[in-house]
Amino acid sequence: MAFSGRVPVRKLGPGGPEVPVFALGSWNIWDRIDADERRALIARAVEVGAACFDVAYYNMGPHAEASRTDLLFGEAIHDLGLARSDYLLCGKLWLWEYPRTGFAAQMDESLERIGRAGAAPGSFDTVVVGDFMGDIDVAQVVRDVQAEIDRGSFASWGVNNWPAESLRLALDTASAEGLTPPSFAQLKYGLVRRSMAEGEFYGRWFGDGALALQASDAFEGGILVGKLAPNRKIGADVGGIRERIVAAYPRVAEIAESFGATPAQLGLAFCLANPATANVLFGASSVRQLDDNLGALDLLEREGGERIRAATAELWLDRDVRADGVWAP
Numbered sequence: 001m002a003f004s005g006r007v008p009v010r011k012l013g014p015g016g017p018e019v020p021v022f023a024l025g026s027w028n029i030w031d032r033i034d035a036d037e038r039r040a041l042i043a044r045a046v047e048v049g050a051a052c053f054d055v056a057y058y059n060m061g062p063h064a065e066a067s068r069t070d071l072l073f074g075e076a077i078h079d080l081g082l083a084r085s086d087y088l089l090c091g092k093l094w095l096w097e098y099p100r101t102g103f104a105a106q107m108d109e110s111l112e113r114i115g116r117a118g119a120a121p122g123s124f125d126t127v128v129v130g131d132f133m134g135d136i137d138v139a140q141v142v143r144d145v146q147a148e149i150d151r152g153s154f155a156s157w158g159v160n161n162w163p164a165e166s167l168r169l170a171l172d173t174a175s176a177e178g179l180t181p182p183s184f185a186q187l188k189y190g191l192v193r194r195s196m197a198e199g200e201f202y203g204r205w206f207g208d209g210a211l212a213l214q215a216s217d218a219f220e221g222g223i224l225v226g227k228l229a230p231n232r233k234i235g236a237d238v239g240g241i242r243e244r245i246v247a248a249y250p251r252v253a254e255i256a257e258s259f260g261a262t263p264a265q266l267g268l269a270f271c272l273a274n275p276a277t278a279n280v281l282f283g284a285s286s287v288r289q290l291d292d293n294l295g296a297l298d299l300l301e302r303e304g305g306e307r308i309r310a311a312t313a314e315l316w317l318d319r320d321v322r323a324d325g326v327w328a329p
């Protein structure tokens, strides 16, 4: 039965906005589907109260993909005639060329691209500051983020897969200098990847309420919903466990079936069973997929988080991955 309620909201960490528990990603999404499906998917997200969109210009570092996904998203929200208050926008700030390519230039370009067809979003609600390789002046990053907040580009921020030590420095800097601290962390989190989000470093920040979790890559780019060899680019394989993830899929499907649910619903209900999770950011490339995913709310309600965690305990595959987020590709 199609979902007919409203997606609940949770707070995206202290100082963060209230967000629906589901958000839609843009990476390899809007540029893989046609204009009618883009509009229908965005309209459905608005209808159910899940109009929270992570939209980035993928143009640097490992993401030098010259992607048009952000332009196509902007075109769709313009075609739909959405008001800015109809949706939440989460942007991305890349550190791959930082400080050579600074934050103001990235924000201006990103907002210009989303608004190019006429939608003019004006600002992001929040942004994720991306991961990085090698050394970076974390204290300066916090100051530069503050400058963008002061310029009105966004109101709050989070980090993506940062090593715990860098995040600690960012929190300490913000506290010492009276700047805005990150309010959430976007991590890989789901049935098979739990070490970082539930581990001793991030787990403590989530537990004491210093940060909220934005779970992402929860379907491992599609593998955990049965696309065993995705033909789209998917996230990095931290720990080199992808073959084991592919091999685990039949068990995911079996457990989902035992609950009368789909693999996608099981994966999302697992994420939401963790009280640290404010929001799950997934890629959906059709209204059908979004509707399927919305069924996770009913599954969680029906079975409860404890039963879902107990039934899926065997699927935790990244036990040997470091909880502090330090890894080399």
Ligand SMILES: NC(=O)c1ccc[n+]([C@@H]2O[C@H](COP(=O)([O-])OP(=O)(O)OC[C@H]3O[C@@H](n4cnc5c(N)ncnc54)[C@H](OP(=O)(O)O)[C@@H]3O)[C@@H](O)[C@H]2O)c1
Pocket (backbone or CB within 6 Å): 024, 025, 026, 027, 054, 160, 161, 186, 187, 188, 216, 217, 218, 219, 220, 221, 222, 223, 225, 227, 230, 232, 234, 235, 236, 264, 281, 282, 283, 284, 285, 288, 289, 290, 292, 293
């Ligand atoms: N923190 C990180 O390291 C990290 C890593 C990767 C991504 N991300 C972020 O998270 C966002 C989401 O990640 P993602 O899109 O790469 O991966 P994902 O959410 O794990 O998987 C998305 C794919 O799953 C499939 N799917 C979704 N719902 C489905 C359903 N109900 N039934 C069948 N298939 C379904 C779709 O495949 P098809 O389209 O092929 O049908 C979709 O493209 C990205 O936009 C990005 O911002 C973060």
